[in-house]
Amino acid sequence: MILRRVMEHLRKQEWTAIGIDFVIVVLGVFLGIQVSNWNEAAADRRAESAYLSQLQGDLQRIESQVSEQREFEQFQARLAVRVGDIIADDRTAQRSLRIATGLTQLTMRRTLRTESPTFTDLQSSGNLEIISDSELRADIISYFFSARRLEAVIDKNNVYFVDEALLPFLRDHGYPARPWNDELMGMQSPQSGRSSGPFSGEIYAGRLFQSQGLSAVAGPGAPSWAPVTAQLAWRAYVSEGNVATAQNLLDATRALEARIERHLDGAHQ
Template identity: 70%
Template sequence: MILRRIIAHFRKQEWTAIGIDFLIVVVGVFLGIQVSNWNAAAADRRAESAYLSQLQGDLQRIEGEVRDQIEFEQFQGRLVGAVYDLIQRDRTADRSRRIGVALSQLTQRRTLRTESPTFVDLQSSGNLEIISDPELRAEIISYFFYTRRLEAVIDKNNIYFVDEAYVPFMRDSGLPARAWDDQLMGMVQPERWRTTGAFRDEVYAGPLFQSRSALLANAPNAPSWAPVVTQLTWRAHVAAVNESTAQRLLEATSALEARIARHLGDDPAPR
């Protein structure tokens, strides 16, 4: 309709009307582009909010994993102190069994993984740019690079000090595996990383694991207490280093979670 009007005005050489019609067309196109841009921007902000909310959920799960890691390392570190006390001072009838259970428990280690499906999606889809605050975007990227480095520290400690040092020492010394017993040890193993199940109970109820014989006397290559204590010092060391590393990761996770909350308006007060 506008085009027909312009042609009609042109034939009649009505230049003022032509100018008005042209201005209407230009303004209409401009407004259409602006509305389209506003809609696109609003869609981006909704997508950003959805992504950041999902990322918050991932960080909360990561925080739970890290807290479990801290609890595990603290338990293992304190257990080293308990078994050393048994070696040095305890002379009760259950001393050998308790030492055996403790030494066996210390062969366990925990692998920490801080996975975020949301961050993987943001990276793989190229949607990181949808996060409007460039500083927040940089913090998110830096956080996940930082977590990979801290995970590598814990992995290396576990492989070198536990898998390749403590476990072979236990095996080569002929020291047997023993099931954990809360009542015997006087320490409650956290439920979140306790192995359970009917088959496990069946295995540990057998005579192989119920033996009350002396710990070192029956071990084919039984060491003196000095090498055992040396291994315990390294086992305590790796537990302490891993716990400290996990604490750093917990601080970084909490900080990023708070930063995202402030961006979304859930927590306006800085921490």
């Protein structure tokens, strides 16, 4: 239509009309490009909002996991101190069983993993640039880099002080394993560390787990408790350090959640 009009104007040498037609064509192309850009930008903002909302959900799950890790490490540190007190002060008939129960629990540890499927998707798909705020984008990348480092700190502590130190020490010196008992120990363990249910009852009801089990190492003529209390001191020390590491990660997680929330609130206004 426009081309036919232009040709007609050219034959008649109607230069003003030709100029008007040219402006109309250029304006139409410009507006078409602008509309396309606006649509693309709107699609990007919708995608950004969806990604950040999903990331918020991941961070909430991470916050819950880190809180559980902190609670567990606090419990282990307090338990190490409690077992040390039992060794020093308890003269009751249940002393040996309480020591064995506490030592068994202290060989337990948790592995923390701050996984975010959303962040993994953003990285692998190359969609990180869809986050329009460059500072927020940098904060997200920095957070997950730091999270991996803090995870590694806790994991290395547990491998060195629990897996490769306390557990072999107790095993090699003949200290028996005993199931946890809140009433016996006067402490309520984190739910994730408990043994319960018919199967656990079946296993722990046997003679293997009913004897006191420390007479060979804690009876008359037994070696000093000093090596055990040294292990307990290290166990309390490493868990106390893990608590601080978990708290740092928890603070960073909450800060990033709040940062994303502010960005989303601003985008919706």
